[in-house]
Amino acid sequence: MKICTLAFLLLIAAFTSYAAEPTGGYVRKPANISAPGDSKADPAPFSFCVEAEKSNGDGQISVDPNASGNLTRGLRDSLDYFVTYTTDVPHAGKYLITLRYFSEQDARVSVSVNNQSLIYVDLPSSGSWNIAWKEYTVEVNLRASTNSIRIKELPGYNVKQDKTCWTENGPSDPVVEAPGCDYVVNTLVSDNHPGCGQGIGFAVECGQANCTGITYKWTGPGLDATGTSTSFLAPSQNGVYTYTRTTSKAGCPDQTSDIKITITECTDSPFRACIEAEEAGGNGPTSSDPNASGGKTRGGQDREDYTVNYAVPFVLNEGAHAVTFRYYAAANTAVEVRINDEIYPYKIELPSSNSWNITPTEYTVLFALKKGLNLIFVKGLPGYSPVRHDKICVEQVPGLSPSCDFDVTASVSTTMPQCGEQMTFSAKCTGPDCAGIYYNWYGDNGFARYTQTFDVAAPVANGSYNYSVSAGKDGCADKVIFVPFTVSGCGGGEQEPFSACVEAEHSASNGPDSDDPNASNGQTRGAQNNYDYYVDYQLPEITKAGYFPVTLRYYAEGNAQVSISVNGTEVIPTLNLAPTYSWNIVTREETFYITLFEGINTIRIQGLPGTPVRQDKICVGADQNVYNARMAAPEALEMQRDAHALQTYPNPAPGEFKAIFDLPTGTSGIMRVMDTQGRMWHERAVQGKGAHDERITLPNAPAGIYMLQLKKPDSVETKKVLITH
Incomplete structure (x- = not known):
C-alpha cells in the first residue's frame, strides 16, 4: 500500500498583532451563505x-x-x-x-x-x-x-x-509530495561465491523517487557498516554465510534483506602464495633467464636501487608469515623492505648467490601480515651489490598466529590550537586483544613519542600539521592512524601557499643544455643520443613540510620513463611520460605528487632506459594537505562507516567504478585519481549538488592500487581503489 506523507511548509508571516474574533460568537459556519447555483455570491473566507x-x-x-x-x-x-x-x-x-x-x-x-x-x-x-x-x-x-x-x-x-x-488566507504554495514508503531496494553483490578471504563488495540500487532519505546498515560475520556501499573480506572458512541489509526511512517501517555468501575454496592448509618479480610492479628491467622460476627476472647490474612492488592478495589470517626471497646477487648485499603502511622500512641483509644468472639462492624473513591484501615493497640499497629478483613466496607460519583482534583510534584535545597552546594526544585500543599494544607517535620534522598519551606544545608557526601513531603488538600488523591539526594565532597570519618554477638550464645536470625557441626560457637540458641524463632542480626554502604537486614540462619523441628523487631518496621509481612526438616543437606536461620537507629541497628527475627526455622546467604548486594519502602503502579494501564520506563501488573494480560522496550545493570540488607512483590518471571539477554518484572510467590503467582524492573547499577526502583488469 502506498502511504503518502504531505510535507507542510510552516512560514512565519508578518509579526504583527492580529485579532480574528467574529462578531457572531464562535459558531462554526461561514459569515456569508449563498444560495445554491448563485454564481455571483462571494462567500467570506472561512x-x-x-x-x-x-x-x-x-x-x-x-x-x-x-x-x-x-x-x-x-x-x-x-x-x-x-x-x-x-x-x-x-x-x-x-x-x-x-x-x-x-x-x-x-x-x-x-x-x-x-x-x-x-x-x-x-x-x-x-x-x-x-x-x-x-x-x-x-x-x-x-x-x-x-x-x-x-x-x-x-x-x-x-x-x-x-x-x-x-x-x-488563500491557496497554498505548491507543496512537493514527500517520498513515500513503497520503495524497492536491490542489493548488488560483487561475488556470491568468493574465494577464501577474498574481498567482497555490497551496494544498493534504488532508482525510484521514493528512494530519497533512506539510510542503510550492513551486518554479518565480520561486517558492521553503514552507507550505500561497503566492502569487506570474506571469511576464511568454508560455509554459507548470511549478511543482512537493513533499510530505514523516517516514517516508514524498516526493510531487511538477507544476502547469502557461499565459500568452498578454503582448506586446512596454511596460506601460501608465490608472486613472480616480473609480474609485479617496479622500475627494474625484466630479462629472460632459463634458471628463473617463471623464465624471467627483474633487476639490472647498472643500478643498486631498483625496486619491486609485490602485491599479495587474500591472506587468510593476520599474523606471522614467512616471506622467502628468491634472487641472484654476485656478492653479499642488502635491500630495504616495507610492509603495507608501516612507517619505517626494514633493512634485510642478503647472502650472495655467487652469480648473476646461473644459481639463485633463497632467504626467508618473518613479517607480520594482515588479513586480505598486503603490499611488500623491496628496494636495493646504494653501495650494495645489485639484486636480480626472481620471486617471493609467502606462507603462514603454523602455531605463530597471535591474537590480533583489536582496533585503535587516536585523537587530540583540540584540532584548532592557538600558537604554542598545550595539546594532549592519545590513542585508545578496543577489542579483546589489547594486551601488549605498543604506540609509536611520529610527526613533522622528526617528532617522535613512544607512549599511549602525551602532552606537547603546538608549533609556533601557523599552518596545518599532522601526527600519526603506529600501534601494534608482536606478530600483528601495525595499525597507522593520522591525527591532523591546524595552528593559528602565531602572528603574521597564514603563510602564502608555496609555489615555484625552476628552469632545467639553471639547474645542476649531467645533460647538455641547448637553445630552443619553444622552451619556456629559450633553453632546455637533454640530448637525443642518451636517456641517462638527470636534472637536479633546487627549490626555494619551504616553510613547512607537505604534499605538493610537481609539473614537469618536457619533450619526448616516444613513450618515456623517468625516476623522481627528493634530497637523494628515490620516491617515484618509475614515472611514465606520454610522447610529444617531437624533440623540439611540441611540449607536454606531466603532474605527479611528492612529499617535500621544510627548508631547501632538491628534486632529481633522471631518465630511465628507453626514449630520451628533453627537460624544460618544473613548477611546484601549493601543499595539498593530503596527509592520509600515503602513496607507498595503500590498502585495497575498507569498510564504509560514514554515509557522507567518500565511498567507491565496486572495490575492487575492473577499470570502472563510482565515486559516491556529498558536496554541498553552491560549492565546487576536484576529483583526482592517482597511482602509487603519483601519476595522475583522472582529474575533473565537480559542482556541488548534495549527494553525488559520479562514474569514473580508467580504460588504460594497469591493474594495481589507485588513490581517489576528493578536494572540497574545506577538506580533502581520499579512498583507495584496487583496479583488477
Missing part, C-alpha cells in the same frame, strides 16, 4: 475560533474574567505544557492562526501542524499574567479536512493560552 480550555492539553485550566471564554490554560512554572487545537476547514490552503495569550515576559513556544511540521515562535510579553492579553499570528498550510495545531510552552517560559482563531 474563520473560526477555538478555546484553549475546550481543547486537548495538559495545562491547568483556570478562571480569568479577561479571557474570551472566561477560562484559560496554563500555570506559572509548569515547564512545558501543551494545547492541541482541532477543527475542520473547508478548503486546503493558507490559514492565519492567531494565538491570544497572557505572558508577563517575552516567551517562546513551539508550533506543530498535524504532528509533522515544527517551528519555534518568540512571543512578545503581554505585560501581565491575567489582565492584558496579546495576540500573535503565524501562517500555515492546512488540508481540507480535520487539522490539529499543537502549541507547546518551552521550558523556562510562562505562557497562559486563551484561544486560537483560524482564518482562510
